[in-house]
Amino acid sequence: xxxxxxxxxxxxxxxxxxxxxxxxxxxxxxxxxxxxxxxxxxxxxxxxxxxxxxxxxxxxxxxxxxxxxxxxxxxxxxxxxxxxxxxxxxxxxxxxxxxxxxxxxxxxxxxxxxxxxxxxxxxxxxxxxxxxxxxxxxxxxxxxxxxxxxxxxxxxxxxxxxxxxxxxxxxxxxxxxxxxxxxxxxxxxxxxxxxxxxxxxxxxxxxxxxxxxxxxxxxxxxxxxxxxxxxxxxxxxxxxxxxxxxxxxxxxxxxxxxxxxxxxxxxxxxxxxxxxxxxxxxxxxxxxxxxxxxxxxxxxxxxxxxxxxxxxxxxxxxxxxxxxxxxxxxxxxxxxxxxxxxxxxxxxxxxxxxxxxxxxxxxxxxxxxxxxxxxxxxxxxxxxxxxxxxxxxxxxxxxxxxxxxxxxxxxxxxxxxxxxxxxxxxxxxxxxxxxxxxxxxxxxxxxxxxxxxxxxxxxxxx
Amino acid sequence: xxxxxxxxxxxxxxxxxxxxxxxxxxxxxxxxxxxxxxxxxxxxxxxxxxxxxxxxxxxxxxxxxxxxxxxxxxxxxxxxxxxxxxxxxxxxxxxxxxxxxxxxxxxxxxxxxxxxxxxxxxxxxxxxxxxxxxxxxxxxxxxxxxxxxxxxxxxxxxxxxxxxxxxxxxxxxxxxxxxxxxxxxxxxxxxxxxxxxxxxxxxxxxxxxxxxxxxxxxxxx
Numbered sequence: 001x002x003x004x005x006x007x008x009x010x011x012x013x014x015x016x017x018x019x020x021x022x023x024x025x026x027x028x029x030x031x032x033x034x035x036x037x038x039x040x041x042x043x044x045x046x047x048x049x050x051x052x053x054x055x056x057x058x059x060x061x062x063x064x065x066x067x068x069x070x071x072x073x074x075x076x077x078x079x080x081x082x083x084x085x086x087x088x089x090x091x092x093x094x095x096x097x098x099x100x101x102x103x104x105x106x107x108x109x110x111x112x113x114x115x116x117x118x119x120x121x122x123x124x125x126x127x128x129x130x131x132x133x134x135x136x137x138x139x140x141x142x143x144x145x146x147x148x149x150x151x152x153x154x155x156x157x158x159x160x161x162x163x164x165x166x167x168x169x170x171x172x173x174x175x176x177x178x179x180x181x182x183x184x185x186x187x188x189x190x191x192x193x194x195x196x197x198x199x200x201x202x203x204x205x206x207x208x209x210x211x212x213x214x215x216x217x218x219x220x221x222x223x224x225x226x227x228x229x230x231x232x233x234x235x236x237x238x239x240x241x242x243x244x245x246x247x248x249x250x251x252x253x254x255x256x257x258x259x260x261x262x263x264x265x266x267x268x269x270x271x272x273x274x275x276x277x278x279x280x281x282x283x284x285x286x287x288x289x290x291x292x293x294x295x296x297x298x299x300x301x302x303x304x305x306x307x308x309x310x311x312x313x314x315x316x317x318x319x320x321x322x323x324x325x326x327x328x329x330x331x332x333x334x335x336x337x338x339x340x341x342x343x344x345x346x347x348x349x350x351x352x353x354x355x356x357x358x359x360x361x362x363x364x365x366x367x368x369x370x371x372x373x374x375x376x377x378x379x380x381x382x383x384x385x386x387x388x389x390x391x392x393x394x395x396x397x398x399x400x401x402x403x404x405x406x407x408x409x410x411x412x413x414x415x416x417x418x419x420x421x422x423x424x425x426x427x428x429x430x431x432x433x434x435x436x437x438x439x440x441x442x443x444x445x446x447x448x449x450x451x452x453x454x455x456x457x458x459x460x461x462x
Numbered sequence: 463x464x465x466x467x468x469x470x471x472x473x474x475x476x477x478x479x480x481x482x483x484x485x486x487x488x489x490x491x492x493x494x495x496x497x498x499x500x501x502x503x504x505x506x507x508x509x510x511x512x513x514x515x516x517x518x519x520x521x522x523x524x525x526x527x528x529x530x531x532x533x534x535x536x537x538x539x540x541x542x543x544x545x546x547x548x549x550x551x552x553x554x555x556x557x558x559x560x561x562x563x564x565x566x567x568x569x570x571x572x573x574x575x576x577x578x579x580x581x582x583x584x585x586x587x588x589x590x591x592x593x594x595x596x597x598x599x600x601x602x603x604x605x606x607x608x609x610x611x612x613x614x615x616x617x618x619x620x621x622x623x624x625x626x627x628x629x630x631x632x633x634x635x636x637x638x639x640x641x642x643x644x645x646x647x648x649x650x651x652x653x654x655x656x657x658x659x660x661x662x663x664x665x666x667x668x669x670x671x672x673x674x675x676x677x678x679x680x681x682x683x
Contacts, residue, residue: 039505059492081474134655176656218666225608270642298485
């Protein structure tokens with residue numbers, strides 16, 4: 001069967017799963033646009049503003065990074081630098097070892113997914129437990145998240161109940177409230193029985209060095225409150241210039257991700273806890289992750305670094321809705337993943353060069369993006385790069401005859417005028433059932449090939 | 463970067479700064495920092511009529527929080543729902559703890575993490591609130607114990623009459639201050655991870671209460 005790799009994956013999915021991912025995406029997309037329209041006169045202006053602020057921060061990242069680092073150090077945060085994913089894994093493992101940590105709880109973080117932290121820690125004898133409900137389920141199932149915000153969008157309650165039963169979390173019960181209560185009980189002991197908390201970071205203010213972290217479940221707050229060591233892995237692109245800019249981003253993030261005005265727990269973390277407070281980290285480490293971000297800064301796809309990981313482009317994307325996140329074969333799925341994955345892959349660009357083609361370029365992702373990333377343009381630039389690098393296109397329909405005709409002016413003119421013969425065809429009498437069904441509700445317009453060229457020629461040059 | 467600065471850097475730090483600077487060196491047309499008024503990101507429709515406290519109370523309930531005016535109301539709520547034992551910030555013993563005890567509730571004034579499951583409610587001080595979003599502001603300087611505001615099924619944030627209520631989110635950001643940890647709590651802990659169905663009380667409280675003086679209840683209620 002023809003089609004790109006992503007088409008094959010989508011066809012292999014059970015119908016039920018495709019329907020639920022699609023319906024869930026549609027519901028969140030509608031909620032997002034309702035809440036934005038309700039609250040703001042011109043939500044698009046706000047998205048453009050956020051895009052400009054973030055692009056400004058990226059275009060001046062050298063200055064802002066220096067500022068953020070200095071502030072964090074002033075605030076008592078130990079700052080580490082990880083040029084590569086491997087560096088980040090090594091730094092984090094060393095920090096845990098130096099502090100004698102054998103058990104660690106982790107809040108949801110795409111950056112830690114990106115560097116495959118859990119596997120590395122496990123291979124080195126550190127037990128790192130996911131505490132976000134969805135990520136916890138992904139972890140016990142040895143699965144991977146399929147959506148940035150809703151990691152188990154691809155699972156139903158029956159599958160979850162079965163794996164809870166298999167992991168000794170109680171007899172089969174697929175009531176979502178029961179599932180949540182059981183996870184609460186199980187993970188509570190883990191929060192309190194661990195020695196460190198690992199988190200990501202949503203934003204980092206250069207002005208104050210404050211790390212901003214949002215969760216709905218309260219697990220990032222718990223990971224920090226219960227432990228004396230806090231390690232945050234933060235991509236260098238997370239920096240925003242000033243605290244006041246956070247108002248713009250927080251308002252857009254929650255609405256775009258989950259149609260909420262604000263995420264339930266919005267934390268502003270300046271540093272380790274004060275000495276006279278009973279709970280909270282005595283030591284805070286921020287590991288700044290590059291992993292090709294610095295390379296992207298100057299590239300023709302640099303706008304993708306504005307991304308605040310809200311998942312709105314996934315929810316709205318007609319391809320994602322049919323294929324779901326695993327079809328993208330990488331940590332980031334959907335439109336943002338189709339741009340990021342090939343770029344983050346470095347030398348292995350070719351392996352992911354099909355992803356930018358997994359798009360109809362309908363532009364819906366750009367319309368919902370809270371930081372106004374021109375995703376369709378970036379997809380085209382990546383398609384172009386693949387073509388320039390001579391990477392073979394897998395599964396794309398052949399343009400063979402069309403390409404030959406379209407690249408020769410003579411053939412093209414002939415085809416345009418010659419095809420007028422089609423107008424003489426008695427199509428109502430062609431005995432093809434689908435065609436006749438179609439003609440009951442549609443009219444085939446007359447062939448007018450060549451008109452555009454005529455119009456172009458007649459157009460006066462300014 | 464100057465040489466002294468560069469020498470003090472770790473290899474990783476040097477490598478990242480060098481790469482960032484190289485990438486940005488030839489970038490044409492860098493985006494300027496746009497000027498904007500804070501009002502552009504304020505949901506003015508959520509501000510409605512009334513004082514900031516009244517607006518906060520209405521919005522706090524809209525996100526699933528529960529406003530209680532008097533400590534007697536709190537005692538009845540806890541008793542009715544079988545939340546018989548809990549923790550209270552010792553600084554709030556006179557105002558809240560003692561009246562709860564009088565009503566027959568068991569109140570601890572020291573939070574012990576090993577007994578976290580025994581605290582069915584936790585009473586701590588709120589540093590302020592945000593009217594626009596219906597959030598309570600918990601500043602580490604005022605929170606007697608972070609865990610006490612998180613592990614009990616019911617969290618009671620006590621907002622005294624002199625507690626600051628910021629009208630908008632930008633106002634609240636401007637007032638963040640120097641605390642190493644500030645958290646805005648906007649409703650009970652929640653998830654929609656399982657089939658998109660909303661469940662409250664994941665790792666934090668399933669019931670989020672704000673105890674605030676009686677004359678501050680929303681007009682017309």
